Amino acid sequence: MNLRERLVDPKSPERRPRRAAYALPTLFTAGNVFFGFYALIEIFQGAMQMAQGSGPANQHFVKASLAIGLAVFLDGLDGRIARMTNTVSDFGREMDSLADVIAFGIAPAALAFVWGVQFVDPAGMPPQIFDHFNGAGYFCAFLFLLCGAMRLARFNIQKNPMPKNPGRPDRKYFVGLAIPSGAAVVASIVYACDGVPLHLWTFSAAWMALLALLSFLMVSTWRYPSFKDLSLTRPRSPITFVLIGIVIFLVWRFPQAALLAMSAVYMLSGIVLRIGGAIRRRIKPAPPQPEHQVG
Numbered sequence: 001m002n003l004r005e006r007l008v009d010p011k012s013p014e015r016r017p018r019r020a021a022y023a024l025p026t027l028f029t030a031g032n033v034f035f036g037f038y039a040l041i042e043i044f045q046g047a048m049q050m051a052q053g054s055g056p057a058n059q060h061f062v063k064a065s066l067a068i069g070l071a072v073f074l075d076g077l078d079g080r081i082a083r084m085t086n087t088v089s090d091f092g093r094e095m096d097s098l099a100d101v102i103a104f105g106i107a108p109a110a111l112a113f114v115w116g117v118q119f120v121d122p123a124g125m126p127p128q129i130f131d132h133f134n135g136a137g138y139f140c141a142f143l144f145l146l147c148g149a150m151r152l153a154r155f156n157i158q159k160n161p162m163p164k165n166p167g168r169p170d171r172k173y174f175v176g177l178a179i180p181s182g183a184a185v186v187a188s189i190v191y192a193c194d195g196v197p198l199h200l201w202t203f204s205a206a207w208m209a210l211l212a213l214l215s216f217l218m219v220s221t222w223r224y225p226s227f228k229d230l231s232l233t234r235p236r237s238p239i240t241f242v243l244i245g246i247v248i249f250l251v252w253r254f255p256q257a258a259l260l261a262m263s264a265v266y267m268l269s270g271i272v273l274r275i276g277g278a279i280r281r282r283i284k285p286a287p288p289q290p291e292h293q294v295g
Helices: 019-052 058-084 090-118 127-157 179-192 201-219 238-253 255-283
Strands: 173-175 223-225
Touching: 019 058, 019 090, 058 090, 058 179, 090 127, 090 179, 090 201, 127 179, 127 201, 179 201, 179 255, 201 255, 223 255, 238 255
Parallel strands: none
Antiparallel strands: 173 223
């Protein structure tokens, strides 16, 4: 007897799950809210320590980035748990979206501004230009939050969106970069830098450009792999388990480099697929084929 059958209410004529079963995915979603809240607290504490000069604040930013990373991990589980237990509901979807705004929208945007813009050294820059530079940092962080919220709203209302560069009909894709992936890029960079805030305006300008790129990718209609059709309970080739084992070892042994590489490769994959699809269509035009997308 599998998990779904064990959770069926014997008194229900429609074989619905027990009421307590609906709490399982909600617990994971509540974990997302907690880690988003915890990340914000750590960001505020780090910003106050930096402003007061009372001690090193990088550990607060490291904790905030790790909290966002744990929220990304939990976000990948709540949907799978809901499908495994047959407890998918409208309430769960709305709760998940609200949790995503906090954990992957507000918290990464605050971390991006405080870590990458707020403590830039104004030396060598006229005061007027520095004020505009600081305002650009506010705008890029807010743009990240706004585009992430728009990405969530589009995911909620669209049933079967089509990307500009359709893929294989038997594969599932995200249309645009999912907001947890955008948050993972921000958190992995802060974590890889040991939470030490940026002080040079050149690095901060590159950071703001990255935030603008992530914002565009989230609202774009470019194709990204969803991995929702990946199930370890189904028969898999030994190579799949070997690759999973290698990834686990790299994350355990070299967490900073491995997490940064994973988030960067996934972010760049949509750009590579878009460019490759455009080149392929120029060389050999092909009629569009219907496929199943996941939003």
